[in-house]
Amino acid sequence: KTVKVCVPGTTANCGPGFDAVGIACTIYNELELTLNRSDKLNIEILGEGRGIIPSDEQNIVWQAVQAVLARTGKSYRGAHIKMTNNVPLARGLGSSAAAIVAGLVAANAAVGGPLSKQQLFELATEFEGHPDNVAPAIFGGITLSAVYQEKAHCLRFLPPGVLEMVVAIPAFNLSTKAARQVLPETVAYQDAVFNISRTALLIGALSQGAFGHLQCALEDRLHQPYREALIPGMRDVFQAANKQGAYGSAISGAGPCLIAFTQQNAAPIGEAMVAAFKANNIDATYVILHIDQ
Numbered sequence: 001k002t003v004k005v006c007v008p009g010t011t012a013n014c015g016p017g018f019d020a021v022g023i024a025c026t027i028y029n030e031l032e033l034t035l036n037r038s039d040k041l042n043i044e045i046l047g048e049g050r051g052i053i054p055s056d057e058q059n060i061v062w063q064a065v066q067a068v069l070a071r072t073g074k075s076y077r078g079a080h081i082k083m084t085n086n087v088p089l090a091r092g093l094g095s096s097a098a099a100i101v102a103g104l105v106a107a108n109a110a111v112g113g114p115l116s117k118q119q120l121f122e123l124a125t126e127f128e129g130h131p132d133n134v135a136p137a138i139f140g141g142i143t144l145s146a147v148y149q150e151k152a153h154c155l156r157f158l159p160p161g162v163l164e165m166v167v168a169i170p171a172f173n174l175s176t177k178a179a180r181q182v183l184p185e186t187v188a189y190q191d192a193v194f195n196i197s198r199t200a201l202l203i204g205a206l207s208q209g210a211f212g213h214l215q216c217a218l219e220d221r222l223h224q225p226y227r228e229a230l231i232p233g234m235r236d237v238f239q240a241a242n243k244q245g246a247y248g249s250a251i252s253g254a255g256p257c258l259i260a261f262t263q264q265n266a267a268p269i270g271e272a273m274v275a276a277f278k279a280n281n282i283d284a285t286y287v288i289l290h291i292d293q
């Protein structure tokens, strides 16, 4: 029996909410999984990552499938996996979380659905190392997550009103690992306080639809200042989006995509962001996304 799942790409952090806040976006990866009793692993990759993503035992979808099989006491060494990817790879839109979650959800369905969403979320968090991309990939909407006593917790909500996300996608990859390596070991007390106030305002603004607060609420001192050097033109792209009327902008996940939040003018905002990247000698495209529910 073939199981088909569709998993959204995600934008994590949303400015100050480092490793905690995430949003599921209307861009999707599809996965078809057929487990079989052979010992042949056949992995087909279409779209984003074709020719780059490993198609052997190293494949992260297959590793996620194996984690579910191990947890549920099943054993299959053969499978046909077909990935049809729309989420760009290593750009800050949660491609690895989408792959992990797709593998976990599909394998769970293939063996009769013994694991709950919460259990899949905990497994996915172990895989990814932080919960902020896997949470929205599993639960949809806007998610707030934390790891407490080695267990991942998540709260999900949807904002009142339609929020559009304009994502400028520069033509270069940035691995999460590289983008985490530039972060400091410790931060100043006042920077931590700065981020707590912004994150609190961010969650209030999103949950109440008080989007006018986003300009302030998207400010960050924990990761963006350090990652700026890895994303040429970052400040110019933010300014360009704001000039076209965006509520505010942030790095999407670990970057290099930059995301602006708005309720109007999405296409001009996207064009201005791309032009600002180009003025910094970086080719880019943009997409307009909504919150996946």
Ligand code: HSE
Pocket: 012, 013, 018, 019, 020, 130, 132, 133, 176, 179, 180, 223, 253, 254
């Ligand atoms: N919170 C993570 C980071 C998201 O910013 O490093 C990227 O996977």
